[in-house]
Amino acid sequence: MTRIKTALIAAAALFAVSGTAFAQAGLNDLEIAHAAYTADIIDIGYAKIALAKSHNADIRAFAELMIRDHTAVNEGAAALLAKLKVTAQDNAFSKALLAGAATKTTELNALDGAAFDRAYAANELGYHQTVNKIVGETWIPAVKNAEVKSFLEQALVTFKVHEEHANHMVGMLK
Amino acid sequence: MSRIIPIIIVTCLCASPLLAQTVHQVDIKTFAFVPATISAAVGDIIEWTNHDFAPHTATGDGWSTGELKYDATGRYIVSVAGVVVYHCAYHPHMTGTITVTEAK
Numbered sequence: 001m002t003r004i005k006t007a008l009i010a011a012a013a014l015f016a017v018s019g020t021a022f023a024q025a026g027l028n029d030l031e032i033a034h035a036a037y038t039a040d041i042i043d044i045g046y047a048k049i050a051l052a053k054s055h056n057a058d059i060r061a062f063a064e065l066m067i068r069d070h071t072a073v074n075e076g077a078a079a080l081l082a083k084l085k086v087t088a089q090d091n092a093f094s095k096a097l098l099a100g101a102a103t104k105t106t107e108l109n110a111l112d113g114a115a116f117d118r119a120y121a122a123n124e125l126g127y128h129q130t131v132n133k134i135v136g137e138t139w140i141p142a143v144k145n146a147e148v149k150s151f152l153e154q155a156l157v158t159f160k161v162h163e164e165h166a167n168h169m170v171g172m173l174k
Numbered sequence: 175m176s177r178i179i180p181i182i183i184v185t186c187l188c189a190s191p192l193l194a195q196t197v198h199q200v201d202i203k204t205f206a207f208v209p210a211t212i213s214a215a216v217g218d219i220i221e222w223t224n225h226d227f228a229p230h231t232a233t234g235d236g237w238s239t240g241e242l243k244y245d246a247t248g249r250y251i252v253s254v255a256g257v258v259v260y261h262c263a264y265h266p267h268m269t270g271t272i273t274v275t276e277a278k
Contacts, residue, residue, distance in 0.1 A: 065264060069228040076227040076244060157204045158228045161265065 025138060027091060029148050032139045034088035035097065036152065037077055039131050040070040042101040046123065049108050056117045062124070062169055066162065073155050080151050114173070121169040128163035132156060195251075197221050200270065202230050202242065202262075207270035214252050216277040223247045230268065234260035 027035060043066050050063035081088060104123060111119050135156045143149040196218045201208045203225040214220060222232045224242040232239045232248060235258075239248025252258060252274045262268040 068264065072229055072244065073227045154204075154227060158226070161205050161228075161267075 027093060029143050029145050030086055030089040031091040032143060033077060033081060033148060034090055035094045037074055037088055038094040038097050040074045042097060043127065044070050050120050053116050058169060058172060059117050059120060062165060069158055073158060076151065080147060118173050121166060121173050124166040125170050128159055128166055132159050132163055195219055201225055205265055205268055207268060211271045213273045215275050216252060216255055218252055220250045220252060220272060221247055229264060231263040232260050233263040234258055
Protein backbone atom coordinates (compact mmCIF):
# COMPACT_ATOMS: atom_id res chain seq x y z
CA MET A 1 0.00 0.00 0.00
CA THR A 2 2.83 2.36 0.92
CA ARG A 3 4.51 1.51 -2.35
CA ILE A 4 1.35 2.36 -4.28
CA LYS A 5 0.99 5.63 -2.39
CA THR A 6 4.58 6.56 -3.17
CA ALA A 7 4.08 5.75 -6.84
CA LEU A 8 0.95 7.90 -6.94
CA ILE A 9 2.72 10.77 -5.25
CA ALA A 10 5.63 10.46 -7.70
CA ALA A 11 3.22 10.41 -10.62
CA ALA A 12 1.44 13.47 -9.27
CA ALA A 13 4.74 15.28 -8.84
CA LEU A 14 5.70 14.43 -12.39
CA PHE A 15 2.35 15.62 -13.72
CA ALA A 16 2.64 18.90 -11.86
CA VAL A 17 5.76 19.73 -13.85
CA SER A 18 5.16 17.87 -17.10
CA GLY A 19 1.82 19.63 -17.46
CA THR A 20 3.83 22.74 -18.14
CA ALA A 21 6.38 20.98 -20.33
CA PHE A 22 4.56 21.90 -23.51
CA ALA A 23 5.49 25.54 -22.91
CA GLN A 24 9.23 24.96 -22.66
CA ALA A 25 10.11 24.54 -26.36
CA GLY A 26 11.19 27.52 -28.45
CA LEU A 27 12.70 29.56 -25.63
CA ASN A 28 15.67 31.79 -26.43
CA ASP A 29 18.91 31.66 -24.42
CA LEU A 30 17.86 34.34 -21.94
CA GLU A 31 14.46 32.75 -21.40
CA ILE A 32 16.11 29.39 -20.82
CA ALA A 33 18.44 31.03 -18.30
CA HIS A 34 15.43 32.50 -16.50
CA ALA A 35 13.58 29.18 -16.47
CA ALA A 36 16.65 27.33 -15.16
CA TYR A 37 17.08 29.95 -12.44
CA THR A 38 13.38 29.64 -11.56
CA ALA A 39 13.61 25.85 -11.39
CA ASP A 40 16.48 26.21 -8.90
CA ILE A 41 14.53 28.70 -6.78
CA ILE A 42 11.54 26.35 -6.69
CA ASP A 43 13.61 23.44 -5.45
CA ILE A 44 15.21 25.65 -2.80
CA GLY A 45 11.66 26.52 -1.70
CA TYR A 46 10.73 22.84 -1.40
CA ALA A 47 13.88 22.25 0.66
CA LYS A 48 12.97 25.06 3.05
CA ILE A 49 9.57 23.43 3.61
CA ALA A 50 11.34 20.13 4.35
CA LEU A 51 13.63 21.77 6.89
CA ALA A 52 10.62 23.38 8.57
CA LYS A 53 8.54 20.19 8.72
CA SER A 54 10.69 17.06 8.69
CA HIS A 55 12.50 15.40 11.59
CA ASN A 56 14.01 12.71 9.35
CA ALA A 57 17.81 13.14 9.30
CA ASP A 58 18.15 11.91 5.69
CA ILE A 59 15.42 14.23 4.46
CA ARG A 60 16.95 17.17 6.29
CA ALA A 61 20.44 16.40 4.93
CA PHE A 62 19.05 16.16 1.39
CA ALA A 63 17.16 19.45 1.83
CA GLU A 64 20.33 21.18 3.04
CA LEU A 65 22.17 19.76 0.03
CA MET A 66 19.48 21.12 -2.33
CA ILE A 67 19.76 24.60 -0.82
CA ARG A 68 23.57 24.54 -0.97
CA ASP A 69 23.91 23.16 -4.51
CA HIS A 70 21.04 25.03 -6.19
CA THR A 71 22.14 28.30 -4.58
CA ALA A 72 25.65 27.71 -5.92
CA VAL A 73 24.33 26.96 -9.42
CA ASN A 74 22.27 30.14 -9.39
CA GLU A 75 25.29 32.14 -8.22
CA GLY A 76 27.16 30.67 -11.20
CA ALA A 77 24.30 31.64 -13.51
CA ALA A 78 24.24 35.19 -12.15
CA ALA A 79 28.00 35.51 -12.62
CA LEU A 80 27.76 34.28 -16.21
CA LEU A 81 24.92 36.64 -17.07
CA ALA A 82 26.86 39.54 -15.52
CA LYS A 83 29.92 38.57 -17.56
CA LEU A 84 27.83 38.44 -20.73
CA LYS A 85 26.17 41.74 -19.74
CA VAL A 86 22.68 40.37 -20.32
CA THR A 87 19.58 39.87 -18.19
CA ALA A 88 17.52 36.70 -17.99
CA GLN A 89 14.05 37.08 -19.52
CA ASP A 90 10.87 36.06 -17.75
CA ASN A 91 8.63 33.90 -19.90
CA ALA A 92 5.53 31.70 -19.95
CA PHE A 93 7.43 28.58 -18.96
CA SER A 94 8.96 30.21 -15.89
CA LYS A 95 5.48 31.38 -14.89
CA ALA A 96 4.06 27.89 -15.44
CA LEU A 97 6.84 26.41 -13.29
CA LEU A 98 5.96 28.81 -10.48
CA ALA A 99 2.25 28.03 -10.78
CA GLY A 100 2.95 24.29 -10.55
CA ALA A 101 5.22 24.88 -7.56
CA ALA A 102 2.52 26.85 -5.75
CA THR A 103 0.16 23.88 -6.05
CA LYS A 104 2.82 21.44 -4.89
CA THR A 105 3.77 23.69 -1.99
CA THR A 106 0.17 23.68 -0.78
CA GLU A 107 0.12 19.88 -0.99
CA LEU A 108 3.37 19.50 0.93
CA ASN A 109 2.33 21.95 3.61
CA ALA A 110 -0.80 19.89 4.26
CA LEU A 111 1.25 16.79 5.16
CA ASP A 112 3.21 15.84 8.27
CA GLY A 113 5.53 13.15 9.57
CA ALA A 114 6.28 10.12 7.41
CA ALA A 115 3.63 11.10 4.86
CA PHE A 116 5.40 14.42 4.33
CA ASP A 117 8.80 12.75 4.06
CA ARG A 118 7.55 10.34 1.39
CA ALA A 119 5.79 13.11 -0.52
CA TYR A 120 8.86 15.37 -0.41
CA ALA A 121 11.17 12.58 -1.58
CA ALA A 122 8.82 11.54 -4.36
CA ASN A 123 8.40 15.14 -5.50
CA GLU A 124 12.17 15.64 -5.56
CA LEU A 125 12.57 12.55 -7.71
CA GLY A 126 9.79 13.52 -10.10
CA TYR A 127 10.89 17.15 -10.27
CA HIS A 128 14.53 16.34 -11.01
CA GLN A 129 13.58 13.66 -13.55
CA THR A 130 11.38 16.11 -15.45
CA VAL A 131 13.68 19.13 -15.25
CA ASN A 132 16.72 17.02 -16.18
CA LYS A 133 14.92 15.70 -19.24
CA ILE A 134 14.04 19.23 -20.35
CA VAL A 135 17.57 20.55 -19.69
CA GLY A 136 19.29 17.63 -21.41
CA GLU A 137 16.99 17.02 -24.34
CA THR A 138 15.62 20.47 -25.16
CA TRP A 139 17.54 23.35 -23.63
CA ILE A 140 21.14 22.25 -24.11
CA PRO A 141 20.63 21.35 -27.79
CA ALA A 142 18.71 24.61 -28.35
CA VAL A 143 21.01 27.10 -26.62
CA LYS A 144 23.05 29.25 -29.02
CA ASN A 145 25.63 30.82 -26.69
CA ALA A 146 28.52 28.42 -26.02
CA GLU A 147 29.07 29.63 -22.46
CA VAL A 148 25.41 29.27 -21.55
CA LYS A 149 25.44 25.79 -23.08
CA SER A 150 28.53 24.85 -21.07
CA PHE A 151 26.91 26.23 -17.92
CA LEU A 152 23.77 24.16 -18.47
CA GLU A 153 25.85 21.05 -19.14
CA GLN A 154 27.62 21.48 -15.82
CA ALA A 155 24.38 22.28 -13.99
CA LEU A 156 22.85 19.10 -15.45
CA VAL A 157 25.67 17.04 -13.90
CA THR A 158 24.68 18.45 -10.51
CA PHE A 159 20.97 17.85 -11.07
CA LYS A 160 21.54 14.25 -12.16
CA VAL A 161 23.43 13.57 -8.94
CA HIS A 162 20.41 14.98 -7.08
CA GLU A 163 18.09 12.74 -9.09
CA GLU A 164 20.09 9.65 -8.10
CA HIS A 165 20.13 10.78 -4.49
CA ALA A 166 16.36 11.39 -4.53
CA ASN A 167 15.78 7.98 -6.07
CA HIS A 168 17.79 6.41 -3.25
CA MET A 169 15.80 8.41 -0.70
CA VAL A 170 12.47 7.29 -2.15
CA GLY A 171 13.65 3.69 -1.91
CA MET A 172 14.67 4.13 1.72
CA LEU A 173 11.28 5.55 2.70
CA LYS A 174 9.21 2.70 1.25
CA MET B 175 78.81 43.53 4.43
CA SER B 176 78.46 42.27 0.87
CA ARG B 177 80.01 38.92 1.94
CA ILE B 178 77.42 38.28 4.60
CA ILE B 179 74.28 38.48 2.47
CA PRO B 180 74.90 35.37 0.29
CA ILE B 181 75.69 33.32 3.37
CA ILE B 182 72.41 34.28 5.02
CA ILE B 183 70.40 33.44 1.92
CA VAL B 184 71.96 29.99 1.54
CA THR B 185 71.36 29.24 5.19
CA CYS B 186 67.70 30.21 4.95
CA LEU B 187 67.12 28.04 1.88
CA CYS B 188 68.74 25.02 3.47
CA ALA B 189 66.72 25.39 6.63
CA SER B 190 63.38 25.74 4.86
CA PRO B 191 61.26 22.61 5.18
CA LEU B 192 59.23 23.73 2.15
CA LEU B 193 62.00 22.65 -0.19
CA ALA B 194 61.29 18.99 0.48
CA GLN B 195 57.57 19.28 -0.07
CA THR B 196 55.88 18.32 -3.29
CA VAL B 197 52.48 19.77 -4.10
CA HIS B 198 50.08 17.23 -5.61
CA GLN B 199 47.16 18.71 -7.52
CA VAL B 200 43.76 17.06 -7.45
CA ASP B 201 40.91 18.52 -9.50
CA ILE B 202 37.30 18.23 -8.42
CA LYS B 203 35.10 18.12 -11.49
CA THR B 204 31.77 16.60 -12.44
CA PHE B 205 31.44 15.26 -8.90
CA ALA B 206 34.70 13.30 -8.87
CA PHE B 207 38.25 13.69 -7.53
CA VAL B 208 40.67 13.61 -10.49
CA PRO B 209 42.89 11.69 -10.12
CA ALA B 210 41.00 9.65 -7.55
CA THR B 211 44.19 7.87 -6.44
CA ILE B 212 47.53 9.55 -5.84
CA SER B 213 50.82 8.75 -4.11
CA ALA B 214 52.65 11.18 -1.83
CA ALA B 215 55.37 11.25 0.82
CA VAL B 216 55.00 12.38 4.41
CA GLY B 217 55.21 16.18 4.44
CA ASP B 218 53.84 16.61 0.92
CA ILE B 219 50.94 18.93 0.22
CA ILE B 220 47.75 17.80 -1.47
CA GLU B 221 45.90 20.65 -3.14
CA TRP B 222 42.31 20.33 -4.33
CA THR B 223 40.67 22.77 -6.75
CA ASN B 224 36.90 22.68 -7.22
CA HIS B 225 35.77 23.17 -10.81
CA ASP B 226 32.10 22.38 -10.09
CA PHE B 227 29.46 24.97 -9.27
CA ALA B 228 28.35 22.74 -6.40
CA PRO B 229 30.49 23.20 -3.27
CA HIS B 230 32.59 20.22 -2.22
CA THR B 231 35.05 19.23 0.49
CA ALA B 232 37.94 16.80 0.78
CA THR B 233 37.37 15.24 4.18
CA GLY B 234 39.27 12.44 5.89
CA ASP B 235 39.60 11.03 9.36
CA GLY B 236 40.11 14.08 11.57
CA TRP B 237 40.81 16.60 8.80
CA SER B 238 38.96 18.55 6.13
CA THR B 239 39.64 21.26 3.61
CA GLY B 240 36.34 22.83 4.64
CA GLU B 241 33.88 23.98 2.01
CA LEU B 242 35.42 24.61 -1.39
CA LYS B 243 33.22 26.78 -3.58
CA TYR B 244 33.61 27.08 -7.35
CA ASP B 245 37.27 27.69 -8.28
CA ALA B 246 38.36 27.57 -4.61
CA THR B 247 41.45 25.67 -3.49
CA GLY B 248 42.11 23.77 -0.28
CA ARG B 249 45.25 22.08 1.04
CA TYR B 250 46.16 19.23 3.36
CA ILE B 251 49.67 18.22 4.44
CA VAL B 252 49.98 14.46 4.82
CA SER B 253 51.72 13.64 8.09
CA VAL B 254 51.59 9.86 8.52
CA ALA B 255 52.54 7.04 6.16
CA GLY B 256 49.72 4.74 5.12
CA VAL B 257 46.58 4.81 3.04
CA VAL B 258 44.41 7.89 3.49
CA VAL B 259 40.84 7.59 2.26
CA TYR B 260 38.82 10.76 1.93
CA HIS B 261 35.43 11.84 0.62
CA CYS B 262 33.26 14.89 0.00
CA ALA B 263 31.25 15.63 3.13
CA TYR B 264 28.35 16.91 1.01
CA HIS B 265 28.40 14.16 -1.63
CA PRO B 266 29.73 11.05 0.12
CA HIS B 267 29.78 8.97 -3.07
CA MET B 268 32.80 11.09 -4.11
CA THR B 269 35.88 9.35 -2.71
CA GLY B 270 39.65 9.53 -3.16
CA THR B 271 42.74 7.74 -1.88
CA ILE B 272 46.23 8.98 -1.02
CA THR B 273 48.95 6.38 -0.59
CA VAL B 274 51.48 8.03 1.73
CA THR B 275 55.07 6.76 1.95
CA GLU B 276 57.78 7.79 4.43
CA ALA B 277 59.42 11.17 3.82
CA LYS B 278 62.00 11.27 1.02
